[in-house]
Amino acid sequence: MAAVAEHIVASAAETFARRHRFRWYEALPWLVALAAYFAFPDYLALGSQIIATVLFALSVDLVLGYAGIITLGQAAFFGTGAYAAGLLAAHGMGAPVIGLFVAAAVAALVGLISGIVVLRTHGLTQLMMTLMVAVMLHEAANKANTVTGGADGLQGMEVSPVFGVFHFDLYGNTAYFYCLVVLFICWFLMRRIVHSPFGRSLTGIRETEARMHAIGSPVFRRRLVAYTISAAMAGVSGALVAQTTQFVATDALGFERSGNVLIMLLLGGIGRLYGAFIGVPLYMIAQDRFAAIDPVYWYFWIGLLLVLMVMFARGGVLGIIDRVGALLRRRR
């Protein structure tokens, strides 16, 4: 009896302790990315944009999906990172990796400072506050057009080769792998974060904030840390786009970017780490295809896709996979 009981003890706690181990399907996004490189050599520019946007969506997932902070202003940090990297490159400091670090640091600082204000509010007020931060930065970039170039864009970016070796070529080979490696590193860090006690406590805050207070968790500080990390990630994403396209304009800070990324994340699945890897390519490839097939009404088709997803596929594509998996298990 005792031996049997002990076995059950081991297995329940063991299962719980193993949640953070790598599983086979976590290799899929990377295999697909490599396969896509060989299969669609003409689409590498789009590929780089998709990869950078996956990182942007991951940053949103950390605050929205894990910490439960509703944000409509994530572009604030994307744009900050884009301008940081862009201005560096336009002023003779074009080393891309240094640009990424500076972009991350500046965006994190903006996240920290705005977070101190934004995270004191809740619900709809918080939503408006996040939006407001982005709008303010957008206006600031517009006003400072001698520095930023305003809506016409920043002129004269010169991005050096990565580590002084890999030149950004016309076909986008370097850009593709550059973005992919940066995404991989950020994904790895994000994965560590969500599986750490800190990440689990974020999930606790999202689930039931009152209980987190009641178990002695410094909720505000946890949220602020998450918000700052997320801002840094969004900043890196912005820097990637700026460096690989050699261009930044005020739309990097625009509302559309904050809104679209939410839709992409909804498509894939929120709070799942892999929702971004599914939703972003799905949305961006659909956008690209629809625009080619029906240049006038392509937005209509995107809209239709969204309506169908919301009606029939709550929880996004990952939600569908869950339900199919559950059905199959019940059959067995």
Add this chain to the structure above:
Amino acid sequence: MSEAATPAALETRGLCKNFGALTVANSIDFRLARGARHALIGPNGAGKTSFVNLVTGVLHPNDGRILLDGADVTPLSQAQRVKRGIVRTFQITTLFRGLSVLENVTLAVSERLGSGGDIHRPAGSRRHIIDEAYGLLERLGLHDEALRPVKELAYGRQRLVEIAVALGLSPKVLLLDEPAAGVPSSESGTIVDTIERLPAEIALLIIEHDMDLVFRLARRITVLVAGQILVEGAPPEIAADARVRQVYLGERAHA
């Protein structure tokens, strides 16, 4: 009984709280002895849950002090008070519903040990935390449901998880806010048994409506009416008190 000589586990002195014209605590002087099994009763709106919120730091008093083991904790935040050992459960189940039972308790143990904000190593690699949480579930007979999401459990089982999460914080003072609220009487026995078996060194304050439960668990009862202590005493004294019968039991009779 040299109750006055040693400091009480928990004490409030002249605790006052009002929201505009509504007074929820009117100069409450209350002592919870070490290892107490103490019940706080009173009609609806008497200010029982407000009292819990004041003691745990959810609300801040307009006046008065809260002492834990003789030390003033009034200026401390809710989180800081939890670290000192003032822990509560909720009248309406307030758990991480989408997370597993084991994770609910693990989060609490992890916060208590100060590793809740740790970002470096995975939560799953901290076996001492998981094992402690699992041990608690075994003590409360919840281990078979360890990996099930809380929301899938029967309500009576969820009430037990409420207690398990609180125990994960190693409380000195445990405030149980209507621990059997909403549980069918067939299942409330398990909850009463669990409370009876709690470690003797924990000072318990049970806020309760159910008189059977109060008289079974409490060795001392305080009656709160309109934010004021009406009377305090041993269960037989309270049961015999004419004012209590009028205010409390009378209200129940036509409820």
